[in-house]
Amino acid sequence: MALATTERPVHAPALEAVGPPERAPSPDRVVVINDVSVARGGATRVALGSIDLLEAAGVPTTFVAGDGGGPASGHPSGDTLALGGRHLLDGSLLRNAASGLYNARAAAKLAAWIAENDTPRTVYHLHGWSKVLSPAVFHALRPVQRRLVLSAHDYFLVCPNGAYYDYRGSSVCHRTPLGIACLTTGCDRRSQLHKLWRSSRQAILRRVADLRRVGAVLAVHDGMIPDLIRGGVPAERIRALRNPVVPWSASRVEAERNSLFLYVGRVEEEKGVDLLAAAARDAGVRLAVVGRGALQPRLAHEYPEVRQLGWKTPEELAVLIHSARAVVMPSRYPEPFGLVAVEAAASGLPLVVSATAAIADEIAGSGLGLAADPRDRAGFAAVLTGLAADDALVATMSRRGHAEAMRLAHTPASWVTELLTIYGSVLERSRPP
Structure with a gap:
């Protein structure tokens, strides 16, 4: 690739x-x-x-x-x-x-x-x-x-x-x-x-x-x-x-107009996709998962409302993200970098990243997104609920990410x-x- x-x-x-x-x-x-x-x-x-x-x-x-x-x-x-x-x-x-x-x-x-x-x-x-x-x-x-x-x-x-x-x-x-x-x-x-x-x-x-x-x-x-x-x-x-990093989209995703939360990556336990599915259900927000992995069958059984889309080509992903409101990186472990996070932010998508990720402080400090503890189900759901309801905040994060996220990579x-x-x-x- x-x-x-x-x-x-x-x-x-x-x-x-x-x-x-x-x-x-x-x-x-x-x-x-x-x-x-x-x-x-x-x-x-x-x-x-x-x-x-x-x-x-x-x-x-x-x-x-x-x-x-x-x-x-x-x-x-x-x-x-x-x-x-x-x-x-x-x-x-x-x-x-x-x-x-x-x-x-x-x-x-x-x-x-x-x-x-x-x-x-x-x-x-x-x-x-x-x-x-x-x-x-x-x-x-x-x-x-x-x-x-x-x-x-x-x-x-x-x-x-x-x-x-x-x-x-x-x-x-x-x-x-x-x-x-x-x-x-x-x-x-x-x-x-x-x-x-x-x-x-x-x-x-x-x-x-x-x-x-x-x-x-x-x-x-x-x-x-x-x-x-x-x-x-x-x-x-x-x-x-x-x-x-190459942004998924050269043009800004108008995230404030959308409602879909997106996960992109391997569907494995350490990536915390199950924690995200639980929080999304509690928050009442739509969630789509791009990727494949061993956690897929369990995810389909316990959270049938989550759209599992499999892997997407770069061209397909560039289209899909224009329907997204934010990208979530809910890893259980300390994510060393998080390529997806910068690719998403630079495309104009606000982020919700695990507080243990190496890049979390920079994301939150730069106003490109929010850091959360994905193991705190109630707190995690509250963060998703807040982003789903605040169009002005999402628009600000989107514009800032599109203009400044490449400084992180x-x-x-x-x-x-x-x-x-x-x-x-x-x-x-x-x-x-």
């Missing part, structure tokens, strides 16, 4: 480019690595979009897909290495449990490709690894780790359940990953057995990934940095690079410029003394 290029400036101080000197080397090639080749979430959208942006900037790329790849990978020249792995939720439970701990087959294929094709100025950029590739991918990348860039789209790099969230206790987790308190807490949303499996995977990751020597770890929001450091990522390896053009600066810095440090 390509990201269109625009030339709108970014004003947020956190996004200022700081990097290597002007003569820093540029990459011969960037190898973009991701679990899957089909965009069903923000991380994969960014990974696939980076291919088009880098190619447009004159940098050759190779896409390494943990799954079977294919035309959905979106590589303009078809330069794709498909490792043929299975998603953790597909197929045999025992087989996937083993390959999820260490996918030796995928690692061997990637290692062979690196041995045959690597150059001193090839940069490797790993986006997602926890669904197919497993910690084994870090083993394959050890020979080139000084030229390896890791994007922390979530917390799986440091936290066993990937969210720094106690699903059983319904609270944000402040424990040290793999410490005694972490290992003895049943925080996993599935079971304690699954927590033990994930902790084992995290221990393997620590053995095979030397985060002291990687080129860079990119936090998609500045607020992630303390939690990455708490999990063992050296501070000097971390760079904040917010995701690139990079445009594709500014993002790829900053990314190339980081690549240059990584190559500069990787040069032999």
Whole structure:
């Protein structure tokens, strides 16, 4: 899925480019690595979009897909290495449990490709690894780790359940990953057995990934940095690079004329869609869900009034949002960035975001929307009721978001410029003394 290029400036101080000197080397090639080749979430959208942006900037790329790849990978020249792995939720439970701990087959294929094709100025950029590739991918990348860039789209790099969230206790987790308190807490949303499996995977990751020597770890929001450091990522390896955003609509959605509340994303428990459905029922507001996931059957059974629309193409979504009043991001866990939030706000849609989201204070402080606790059903419903009734407030948020929301993120053009600066810095440090 390509990201269109625009030339709108970014004003947020956190996004200022700081990097290597002007003569820093540029990459011969960037190898973009991701679990899957089909965009069903923000991380994969960014990974696939980076291919088009880098190619447009004159940098050759190779896409390494943990799954079977294919035309959905979106590589303009078809330069794709498909490792043929299975998603953790597909197929045999025992087989996937083993390959999820260490996918030796995928690692061997990637290692062979690196041995045959690597150059001193090839940069490797790993986006997602926890669904197919497993910690084994870090083993394959050890020979080139000084030229390896890791994007922390979530917390799986440091936290066993990937969210720094106690699903059983319904609270944000402040424990040290793999410490005694972490290992003895049943925080996993599935079971304690699954927590033990994930902790084992995290221990393997620590053995095979030397985060002291990687080129860079990119936090998609500045607020992630303390939690990455708490999990063992050296501070000097971390760079904040917010995701690139393209608004869903160039023209402002006249949200004040509409009544439909919208959720866009994976329909999973951690995303809090069930909490939103309950609050929407109490508030008496219409709700539509764009996306798919394991929570769909339960949602259909318990909240039949919610319209489940499945995934939409960008063109279909651009039409649908002109019937929406607001977009809600009700995640249970601390959402690291929230690509959907900025895409929506920049299109003129007011936001209701979980108070634990990294971007919540900026959204509320900029007047682009409201922050709420989705676990407080009555309070959450009251926020939806208030937005449904206040046309003037919705209109103000809509106009402000359309004019100012892009200050919270990079445009594709500014993002790829900053990314190339980081690549240059990584190559500069990787040069032999």
